[in-house]
Amino acid sequence: MMEIELPKVHPSQQDIDLIDILWRQDIDLGAGREVFDISYRQKEVQLQRQKELEEEKRQQIVREQEKALLAQLQLDEETGEFVPRSTPTNNALTQANTAPAEITQNVAFTEEDGDAMSFDECMQLLAETFPLVEPAAAAPPCLDPSIPPCTDSTHLMMPGEIPMLTQNPLLPGPMDQTWMDLQHCMNIQEILDMSGYVNTAQPSNIPESNYSQYLPKLSDVTTGTADMCPPAYMNTYDGGYSNVNQMSLKTPDINESFVTDEFCDMFYPDLEAKVNSASLPCEGGNTDGQLDELPNTPLLKPMDLHSLSPGQFSTEKTKDMAEFPDSDSGLSLDASPKSSSPGKSLHGDGSGGFSDSDMDEMESGPGSMESDYADMFPLLFLSDGPQQSLSEKSGITLVQDDTDKQPKTEQAEASGYSKPPFTKDKQKKRSEARLSRDEERARALQIPFDVELIINMPVDDFNEMMAKHQLNEAQLALVRDIRRRGKNKVAAQNCRKRKMENIMGLEYELDSLKEEKDRLMKEKSKNSSSLKEMKQQLSSLYLEVFSMLTDEQGKPYSPNDYSLQQTSDGSVFLVPRVKKTLAKSN
């Protein structure tokens, strides 16, 4: 393990590493290091080491349980994503902070820097830098001004991954905690070794290469350490970070594993979860290759936008874009066959001629988590391409370039372009989730505009923007498709809303008509009964009047023979029925 005691006669570091590797390979077989170097390993040392191993495993289990608990507690049931349990104000920041978090995860331990620091200097630096962590709101801006500043490092999170411990991993804890972290990292080392993810034939690279497995590719990092510095840490440490990083890499006078591993644990508090996730495809574990790939890892793209020289968009660059979708977590995606296959880098020339099906094929791959990046950097990612370069070089600016220091979505919202006319909250979330399709397509073709901007900006502005930026056929087609789809989506939503409103209106009208019908039926019934009563009254009155009539001899007239009839002037006559019937027959 890494805490092996140094031999009295110092062998070369490479020898030590080689012994370490060989021993780790055989430790499961019960072989101690004395198998390789008897004079070097005493039995007591081995027993102690095994004891430590057990302790480490126990610690690891405990930590896993803690993490699992945290993960459970922080699962956003609505979105299905892991979000930090936070105060309402933090919730608002979570989304924006996710992006720096991604970058934060990618501290490059492998970048060599010739400057070495003494242990005292390191400790002093720690003392100076850690107190700066708490007031995150006062963190200095990122290198890239367009990246939202990290405001709460405790809530930085990879989308969809197990959340970090709520405790700030950068805060200096008690020595016990530090030691636990160290042990934890050693466990990771062991797991990696046993699972074959590390090419043990490269002993000299082990400390870096292990972590490089989990480091996203840094494709655009072509400069020195300063350029590789993740913005989140630039925020946090304000320049101190690079020194820290150097310290973690080159500290010859102290136990190298201590420094590296401890920083590993501080910077990768959730690394264990990744290791244990068992979703670590690996391309033969060639650590050299991984190291070589490090300068090509694209995760720091947003930060590095401005560090790119305009002429840097070579085929290698576009290849990076092609590989980018798989670099999201820096873990399993890196080695996915799809992304690693050169034939899949369809958009190598930046135009590519994608069909939607092509894009769907791409996005359905294991790298589809890239949409998270699109969510985090709605336009930053889209801006990171030849078009951006073109606009910078030619002086052409985006519509919102004058406010380039804001996230593009904010600009879009500020300009009133980005707001769909009809979205409920829940629908909005789902809509945002689905939006990633076109965002991914746009990013794949390096469309330098935000999808929402494309959709929601007025047609005149849209045409103007299209005219300003020389897009190729595929890009143009995609942009128009995105706009058409987006417009149609909103139209469909409005249509459905209208349809529902119409249905509801018709239902209301139907209810009203039913009520009216009931009312009229009741009225009819009432009138009918009233008429019946009146008829009865009339009949009674008729008989009463008839009974009062007598002939000359005082005999009453029979109602069967006579009837009473009234003329228009009100006069009443007694008319014989016989005559009447005779007249009718005539």
Next chain:
DNA sequence: TAAAATTGTCATCTG
């Protein structure tokens, strides 16, 4: 896991 509900997308119609 099936079914219903919701949402996205395409083709077509309409103003």
Next chain:
DNA sequence: AGCAGATGACAATTT
């Protein structure tokens, strides 16, 4: 004729 929006129909996705 061309365009944007409306809408039916179907597919994809979510509940």
